[in-house]
Amino acid sequence: MTEGIEGLFARTEEFPNSSARARLAALVGLDDLIDRLATDAVALLDPTTIQSWSKAVHGEVIPAVTALADRTPLLVFAGDVGVGKTEVAEVIGQVIATRADADVTLYPLSLTARGRGAVGEMTTLLTRAFERISADFVRARRSDGTASSLGVLLIDEADALAQSRELAQMHHEDRAGVNALLRGIDGMRTDRLPVLTILCTNRLDALDPAVQRRAAAIEVFGRPNRAQRFALLARHLSGAKLSDTEIDGLAAATGESADRSYGYTYSDLRQRLIPEMVLAAYRHGVALDALIAHEVLARTPPTRPFEALTR
Incomplete structure (x- = not known):
């Protein structure tokens, strides 16, 4: 990792790397989702891959493939706190790099880019961020459409930056910020830059409709099901004095119950429950x-859903 560029990005990261490989391995139960998202990302960033597929199975590049090529390389990851959306967004570049056989750079937009409320500040910072990424990738696309390098722009807590302009109480500066974000995303698509933008949000309904319409896919992350909880617990409790049956009992107990309509999140299990078991x-x-x-x-309840916390 390197320090953020000119304060615009928190810390850029180059893929592939061993740290990201280890973080991916820790995302137990999300393998199929990550595989699908990475496959879609490569298709959006490198249209030659899906063109080759179309020629192989249809004998030609069918019109539907051309329509896909016009889609904005934008993914929205939505879901409750602690369900893994940000972690996946931060490490998916590792899988993309392997699939595309190209170096990938992650640009996590810094909270600084949201400004401190000064008129025009957020718009200026967003514009600078997109200008910087554009400068890095303007020559990354080869004449045959393939890319020598790829980028991932990550905007976490995107609802704070891209909230709906339909809100009557929305400040002019916030509206200008959303407009700047849309211009930046549209500009990268128009210039065919091999850059994937990922927006993470706890409140999908708060995102501006224009942002949602541009998304090639909106992935809603849920809390882990019983099988996923078992896989995670079994991995981390390997070597402890628990049988598979006892671990399955824990997997069942960390799901929905008569007392609550929600189970444990990935973060609840990895960062709270398992470490506390070790300490105990x-x-x-x-x-x-x-x-x-x-x-x-018994003394470590799951985090309540985000919606319940705001009621």
Whole structure:
């Protein structure tokens, strides 16, 4: 990773790299989703791949492929807090780099780019950010349409930056910021820059309709199901004194129940429940077993859904 460029980006990251490979391996239960998203991303960024597919299976490049080539390389990741959308967005460049056999650079837009409320500040910073990315990739596309390098622009908490202009109370500066974002995204598409934009949001309905219309895909991340919870728990609790049956019991107990209509998020499991199990066993000087696991589970409830927190 390198420090953010001119304060516009938090930390840029080059893929492939070993750190991202390890982070990908930790995303247990999301393999199929990541595979699908990376495949779609490569098709959007390098139209020659899907053209080759069309020629192989249809004998020609069918009109539908041309329509796909006109789509904006923009993905929206929506979902509750802790369901893995930002983590996937931060490391998907690793899979894209492997699939496309090209270097990929991640540009996470800094919170600074949202400005401090001064008139014109957010618009200026957004414009600079897109100008910087455009300068980096203006010559990345070869004459045959393939790309020598690819980029991923990540905008986390996008609803704070791209909130709907239909809101009556929306400030003029915020409207100008949304317009600047749309111009930047449209400009990269018009210039055919091999850059994928990913917007992450907890509030899909708050995103401006024009942003949603431009998205090639809107992926809604959900909380892990029982099989995904089991896979995650089994991986992290390997070597502990728990049988597969006992781990499956934990997977069941971390789902919906009579007392609540929601289960644990990936973050609840990875960052709260499992670490606390380890600490509890350590404090007692005993092995991590089912008894310790359920004691911790009883005092470690899941995070409530974002909607419930705002009511």
